[in-house]
Amino acid sequence: MVKIYIEMSDDANGILHFVKDKNNLKNLGEAIEFIADKYEDDYMKLRPEFIKKMKRIEKQRGTHFKNIDELRKHIGLK
Numbered sequence: 001m002v003k004i005y006i007e008m009s010d011d012a013n014g015i016l017h018f019v020k021d022k023n024n025l026k027n028l029g030e031a032i033e034f035i036a037d038k039y040e041d042d043y044m045k046l047r048p049e050f051i052k053k054m055k056r057i058e059k060q061r062g063t064h065f066k067n068i069d070e071l072r073k074h075i076g077l078k
Helices: 010-022 028-044 048-061 068-074
Strands: none
């Protein structure tokens, strides 16, 4: 379990309280987890077109990326 301190707008805080109350959650941490779980599939799933693109890049390079920093450097983010 991770403990965090966050700053957010009053609007975001209100939304978290709404999610907490609507879903009978114990605290705002559970509301954040609820929201994260709800959107995990949408944002964490690797799309087929992304996988194809990565395979094409790896084939051109002749090797896999060893870590995220190698990938970032390859696509010009670092």
